Amino acid sequence: MKRVGSRARTxxxxxxxxxxxxxxxxWSVSLACRxxxxxxxxxxxxxxxxxxxxxxxxxxxxxxxxxxxLFGQEWQVIGALKRRDALYRWQEFLLFNPYxxxxxxxxxxxxxxxxxxxxxxxxxxxxxVSWRGTVYRRQGQPQTTQTEFVxxxxxWRVARGDKAEASQFERGDEVLSQELVDGEETWTxxxxxxxxxxxxxxxxxxxxxxxxxxxxxxxxxxxxYGRERDDLPMMFAAAxxxxxxxxxxxVLIAGPVERASTQISAPYLTTLEGHKVGTLTVRxxxxxxxxxxxxxxxxxHWVDLDYSLVDQATGQSIDxxxxxxxxxxxxxxxxxTEGDRRADTLVGRVPAGxxxxxVNAQAHSWPVDAPPPSTDAWADAATIxxxxxxxxxxxxxxxxxxxxxxxxxxxxxxxxxxxKHHFS
Amino acid sequence: MTPRLLIFCLWxxxxxxxxxxxxxxxxSPYSSEERPxxxxxxxxxxx
Numbered sequence: 001m002k003r004v005g006s007r008a009r010t011x012x013x014x015x016x017x018x019x020x021x022x023x024x025x026x027w028s029v030s031l032a033c034r035x036x037x038x039x040x041x042x043x044x045x046x047x048x049x050x051x052x053x054x055x056x057x058x059x060x061x062x063x064x065x066x067x068x069x070l071f072g073q074e075w076q077v078i079g080a081l082k083r084r085d086a087l088y089r090w091q092e093f094l095l096f097n098p099y100x101x102x103x104x105x106x107x108x109x110x111x112x113x114x115x116x117x118x119x120x121x122x123x124x125x126x127x128x129v130s131w132r133g134t135v136y137r138r139q140g141q142p143q144t145t146q147t148e149f150v151x152x153x154x155x156w157r158v159a160r161g162d163k164a165e166a167s168q169f170e171r172g173d174e175v176l177s178q179e180l181v182d183g184e185e186t187w188t189x190x191x192x193x194x195x196x197x198x199x200x201x202x203x204x205x206x207x208x209x210x211x212x213x214x215x216x217x218x219x220x221x222x223x224x225y226g227r228e229r230d231d232l233p234m235m236f237a238a239a240x241x242x243x244x245x246x247x248x249x250x251v252l253i254a255g256p257v258e259r260a261s262t263q264i265s266a267p268y269l270t271t272l273e274g275h276k277v278g279t280l281t282v283r284x285x286x287x288x289x290x291x292x293x294x295x296x297x298x299x300x301h302w303v304d305l306d307y308s309l310v311d312q313a314t315g316q317s318i319d320x321x322x323x324x325x326x327x328x329x330x331x332x333x334x335x336x337t338e339g340d341r342r343a344d345t346l347v348g349r350v351p352a353g354x355x356x357x358x359v360n361a362q363a364h365s366w367p368v369d370a371p372p373p374s375t376d377a378w379a380d381a382a383t384i385x386x387x388x389x390x391x392x393x394x395x396x397x398x399x400x401x402x403x404x405x406x407x408x409x410x411x412x413x414x415x416x417x418x419x420k421h422h423f424s
Numbered sequence: 425m426t427p428r429l430l431i432f433c434l435w436x437x438x439x440x441x442x443x444x445x446x447x448x449x450x451x452s453p454y455s456s457e458e459r460p461x462x463x464x465x466x467x468x469x470x471x
Contacts, residue, residue, distance in 0.1 A: 231429040242436040246443050253447040286450035327468035338468045348455035398454030403443045
């Protein structure tokens, strides 16, 4: 026998809130509430609206109509909003006292604040606003907030989906909140209220208090964007501290410095071979050796330098090279120059030991572009003098600069994003 | 300390330790042991 699928659904009685089961949903038009006897028209969408309203009302931390005393005055909850931005959800309760007017009670992430609308507009000052002689500093960037639920009564037209641009300015625990809606600007002063006082006064339902939205994906790294305390200065400080600390450690790790130097005359057409620069001792398990070559004045020439670090104990050689070169000329854009008469060579992974440093050198000429030389450009000098100095314990500056770039990339990207957001 | 600041501090520590370790072993991607292919690096590149 074929089983017929169930078409039952449940609704709440708009009159008493009792749960009613509509067994033939889609077919039934009316239903009597078995709790209060009301006749409910289940064919009308208003039933669903009423149901949604009841559920929304039940999800707020404070009930409409609740009364309590705050700051020595009695207040009644007459309206409630659920709002959110990119990361946070919170609830706002409109309080009313016939002699004092309206106030706000805001709860976000377990913290309660009491809000008073400002009648005088704070003045803009550098990095914040000034209100009644007190400066409040801007916290984060403006956020777009959205109203998710509305219940109760308000002194302005409010609806679900309303959006506002909100900014916050802080001084200690006190906050000035600015909201912009369609060019209209409102300011509210928010002061913290002890959660125990709220519990004693209004007895809120803790389970219905809003919680921070859990950030997901890339947002998990940007979870504090524009909302919580600005940690960007701390990021820059951490990056700066790490860069300096690493540089000091690198100086200590680099080890003792030992130098050797010589002067050579690099010939043309033939190679100066096996000229000994000096002897260097690597006293750490591993050290860098830097070889610096500085050519005397020359132009449109280059000198090839081949270095060999020969271990006195094993005879094994570590090879590297250097190139000093300098070119100049003139074209339609005017004079130009290229190259450098100085060349630094960094030799890495040199194990502990004593080494003899040898250099092979050969000079070359480069024909000048224009006008053609009156003399033979390939033999206009016999040699080029080059001073060579080598030292152990050199610092690998390239490593450190790479570290600095990687350290500062993250805070710089965040700064760029904020700047973009601020001017967009 | 915010979560992303904590993550950033860990990232900074990781980079600093990495740089110190490469210093200890005297390793650098910028060391000049290998000469470029002959004939490619001589003379001006000015056009």
